[in-house]
Amino acid sequence: MKIIRHKSELRDLTISWHRAGDTIGVVLTMGALHDGHLSLVKNAQSRADRVIVTIFVNPRQFNNPEDLAKYPKTEDSDAHILESLDIDVLYVPEPGEIYPACFSTTISVSGVSDGLCGSDRPGHFDGVATVVTKLLLQTDADYTFFGEKDFQQLQVVRRVVADLDLKTEIVACPTVREDDGLAMSSRNLRLGTEAREVSPVIGRVLESAANVIGRGGNVAQALETACQALLVAGFDEVDYFELRSDPDLQLLMSADRPGRLFVAAWLNGVRLIDNTPVKAASHAPIEAGRIPEPV
Structure with missing residues (x-):
C-alpha cells in the first residue's frame, strides 16, 4: 500500500493504471475507520482492479467548529488497518491539495439537500458536494462506494455526478450495524x-x-x-x-x-x-x- 499526499503523484499513478486497462474503485472517508468503512473497501475490491481509500477531514462540511475539533483523527491506526486489507493507495491529501490559496468555488445541490440534515446543518451539503467532486476528479474514480446510512448524502452525490457528467459510477452499500443494531459511525x-x-x-x-x-x-x-x-x-x-x-x-x-x-x-x-x-x-x-x- 502506498501512502500519497499530493495529487500530482496520485495522478501519475492513476494515468498509468488506466493506460494498463485497470479500473479504479474509491472509498472516500474522514478516517476513524470502522467495519462499515471496511465493508465499502471490500465491495470496492470485488468490483475494481485498483482501490484507493481517501482520508480527509473536510472543514467545509462542519457547520459547528466544535464538532470539527472533536472529530477523531486516527491516521496511523487507519493506515495499519488498510494495509492489512492490501489496498493499492491510501490518499491523505494535505489541505492545500483540496483547498489551495484563493479557492472560491462551491458546488451546491438543491432538492435532495433540502430538509433533514440540510436544514439542521447549514452549508453541510455544499461542503460535501464540493469535496466529493474534488476527490473524484483527483482519484479519477471509475466507481465510488457509499453506505446507505448517510442516505441523504448518497442522493446529493448521485445528483452531483449526474448533473456534472462525472464518469464515476456510484455504488450504494447497505448500512453496517453493531451486534446490538446501532448503525456504525x-x-x-x-x-x-x-x-x-x-x-x-x-x-x-x-x-x-x-x-x-x-x-x-x-x-x-x-x-x-x-x-x-x-x-x-x-x-x-x-x-x-x-x-x-x-x-x-x-x-x-x-x-x-x-x-x-x-x-x-x-x-x-x-x-x-x-x-x-x-x-x-x-x-x-x-x-x-x-x-x-x-x-
Whole structure:
C-alpha cells in the first residue's frame, strides 16, 4: 500500500493504471475507520482492479467548529488497518491539495439537500458536494462506494455526478450495524459508556415506526410516538423523525409510495442519524401510531 499526499503523484499513478486497462474503485472517508468503512473497501475490491481509500477531514462540511475539533483523527491506526486489507493507495491529501490559496468555488445541490440534515446543518451539503467532486476528479474514480446510512448524502452525490457528467459510477452499500443494531459511525467513539448502552434504541424505534407505517398506521401519530420513545429512553433532543420518498426525498404524510424513514437525535452531545426503507402501506388492521416498547 502506498501512502500519497499530493495529487500530482496520485495522478501519475492513476494515468498509468488506466493506460494498463485497470479500473479504479474509491472509498472516500474522514478516517476513524470502522467495519462499515471496511465493508465499502471490500465491495470496492470485488468490483475494481485498483482501490484507493481517501482520508480527509473536510472543514467545509462542519457547520459547528466544535464538532470539527472533536472529530477523531486516527491516521496511523487507519493506515495499519488498510494495509492489512492490501489496498493499492491510501490518499491523505494535505489541505492545500483540496483547498489551495484563493479557492472560491462551491458546488451546491438543491432538492435532495433540502430538509433533514440540510436544514439542521447549514452549508453541510455544499461542503460535501464540493469535496466529493474534488476527490473524484483527483482519484479519477471509475466507481465510488457509499453506505446507505448517510442516505441523504448518497442522493446529493448521485445528483452531483449526474448533473456534472462525472464518469464515476456510484455504488450504494447497505448500512453496517453493531451486534446490538446501532448503525456504525465514527461519531460512536464519542459516546460514553452509559450513552452507548442507550444508543441502540434509536434503531429499534426506527424499525418499529417503519413497521407501523408500512402496515397502514397513521404516519403523524407514529412519528410523534417514536419521538417520545426516544426522549423517554434518554435521548436529549430529536432533530427530525420524518418519512421521505425514495429516491427524491420529498416529505410524505402518508405511505402511498416507497419511502424511507429518517431520524436524527442527540445523545450525550453526539448527533446520531439512521434511516430504514418503508414499503407502501398495506393497510393491514393496526392500532394507529402504536409503536412497541424498545427492548
